[in-house]
Structures are given as structure tokens and as C-alpha cells.
Amino acid sequence: LCGCYFQGNEMTPKRVDAGSRQSQILDAAATVFAQKGFGRTRMDDIAAEAELCKGSLYLYFDSKEAMIIALLGRVFHSHEAQMEALVCMHDMKASDRVMLFVRTVAQQIVQLADLMRVSYQFFSMGSENKEVERHMKEYFVTYRTTMAKIFQAGIDEGEFCDWGSEQMATALIALLEGVGLLWLADPEDIAIETTLEQTTSMLLAGMGREAQLA
Numbered sequence: 001l002c003g004c005y006f007q008g009n010e011m012t013p014k015r016v017d018a019g020s021r022q023s024q025i026l027d028a029a030a031t032v033f034a035q036k037g038f039g040r041t042r043m044d045d046i047a048a049e050a051e052l053c054k055g056s057l058y059l060y061f062d063s064k065e066a067m068i069i070a071l072l073g074r075v076f077h078s079h080e081a082q083m084e085a086l087v088c089m090h091d092m093k094a095s096d097r098v099m100l101f102v103r104t105v106a107q108q109i110v111q112l113a114d115l116m117r118v119s120y121q122f123f124s125m126g127s128e129n130k131e132v133e134r135h136m137k138e139y140f141v142t143y144r145t146t147m148a149k150i151f152q153a154g155i156d157e158g159e160f161c162d163w164g165s166e167q168m169a170t171a172l173i174a175l176l177e178g179v180g181l182l183w184l185a186d187p188e189d190i191a192i193e194t195t196l197e198q199t200t201s202m203l204l205a206g207m208g209r210e211a212q213l214a
Contacts, residue, residue, distance in 0.1 A: 015143070018060075021056070021059075021060065022060050022070075024052075024150050025046065025050050025052070025056075025057055025060055025061065025067070026067060026070055026071055026074075027050075027065065028047075028049035028050035028052075029041075029044050029046045029049075029050075029067040029068070029071060030071055030114070030115055031049055032045045032046050032049050033064075033114075033118040034114035034115070034117070035117070035119065036121055037118065037121060038064070038068065038118050039121065040119040041057040041064055042064075043057055043058075043064060044064075045063065048066070048124065051201060057174065065122075065131070067134065067211045068118065068119070068130075069131075069135055070120050071115060072115075072119055072122070072135075072139075073126055074114060075108070075115070076139050076142075076187065078108075079105075079143065080106055080143075080146065082101060082143055082147040083143070083144060083147060083150075086100065086101055086150060087150060087153075088132065089147045090122055090153075093154070093157075093159060093211065094150050094153045094154030094157065094160065095149050095154060095204050095208075097162075097202060098147075098150060098151075098200065099197070099200060099201070099204075101147075101150075101172065102126065102172075102196050102197065102200045103193065103196075103197065105176055105180075105196070106197070107193070109180050109183065109192055109195075112115070112194060113184065113187075114209040116180065116184060117184055119183070120181065140173070142146070143169075143173055144166055144169045144170055144173060145166070145169075146167040147169035147172060148165040148166045148168070148171065150169075151165040151172075151207075152167055155205075158209060159209065160204075160207045160209065161207060161208070161209060161210060163207060168207060168208075171203060172200070172203065175196075175199055175200065175203055176196065179195055179196050179199060183195070187202040
């Protein structure tokens with residue numbers, strides 16, 4: 001597929017494969033979203049950052065909403081792959097698998113802080129945009145059901161009380177999302193990795209067999 005690259009004051013056709021072009025546009029969108037915020041970003045801004053003519057953007061994405069859905073999809077798919085890998089680690093205790101996931105999430109929150117800020121702006125549109133609402137629901141359903149498999153393994157092995165694996169997964173997700181939001185609001189006061197590890201440890205201790213017997 002051909003697109004228009006800006007070279008000096010001229011636009012020159014250049015042949016680039018579709019996957020590379022899409023990544024180029026998404027990288028540019030992530031940069032502009034971080035600089036201007038989702039609401040103030042225009043398609044022209046993204047085209048300029050990507051050094052493409054505006055028409056080339058529309059060959060891949062019909063709106064900035066479609067771009068951020070794709071950007072967040074990158075993060076979501078990474079999370080899904082990590083969770084599925086943890087589900088298969090049968091030689092590791094369920095609580096250790098949860099803690100490993102939490103440490104990875106903490107690192108990603110720091111690395112993707114700008115995108116996370118934009119994602120919260122985007123998610124606030126959920127009540128007004130059915131497409132946004134659908135993507136949010138799909139992600140959290142997958143998130144909950146996959147983590148529930150790990151909690152169910154802990155229940156089956158006698159490590160956790162049976163509070164219901166999906167409810168346990170929901171509690172963990174609420175903790176991760178909540179602490180992540182607090183850190184974005186006040187990163188100087190909250191040590192994200194330490195806070196997530198300590199609060200998750202408290203949550204898991206409350207779910208443990210020992211807590212029920214105490």
C-alpha cells in the first residue's frame with residue numbers, strides 16, 4: 001500500500017506494508033494523545049506527527065476513537081497473553097502467580113503512564129459511546145474470567161477459601177485499577193510497585209484458608 005510522506009514541502013509516495021503503516025500511525029497517535037489529551041487531539045495533529053497526509057490515516061482508522069481502541073488493544077492483548085501464560089504455570093502456587101502478574105502490571109503502569117491517562121479520558125466516554133462501552137466490557141470480561149482460572153486453581157488446591165473465583169478476580173482487578181488511578185493522580189506520594197504488592201498481599205491473606213480458620 002502507498003502512503004504520502006512529507007519530505008520538505010513535497011509529498012512523495014512511498015510503498016510501506018500495511019502493518020508497518022498502522023504501527024507508525026498508532027505510535028504517532030500515542031505521542032499526540034499524551035501531549036494534547038484525547039479531547040483536544042485532531043486527526044490533522046496525528047497526520048503531522050506521523051509525517052503522513054491526512055488521507056493516509058483514513059485508510060487505516062476512520063477516527064481517533066478507532067486509534068485509541070487499537071492502542072489499548074495492544075496493552076489488552078499483552079495482558080491477556082501474560083494471564084494465559086500464568087494460568088498454565090501449574091507448578092507455581094496460585095498466590096505466587098497472582099503476585100507475579102501484579103508486579104508486571106505495576107511496571108507497565110509506570111511505562112505506559114501517558115497512555116493510561118488518555119485511556120481514563122477515553123473510558124469516561126463509555127456511557128455516551130456504545131462502541132467504547134463494548135470494548136471496555138469485552139476487556140474486563142476477559143480480564144476477570146482469565147484471572148478467575150488462577151483463583152479457582154487456588155481454591156481447588158486448598159490455598160484459598162471459596163469466595164467464588166470470579167468475585168475474587170473482580171476484587172483483584174478493582175484493587176489494581178484503583179491503585180493505578182491513585183498513582184496517576186499523585187505519583188510522588190504513592191510508590192506504585194510497593195503499594196500494589198502490599199495491598200495485594202493483604203487481599204490474598206484475607207482470601208487464604210488460614211484467615212477462615214482464624
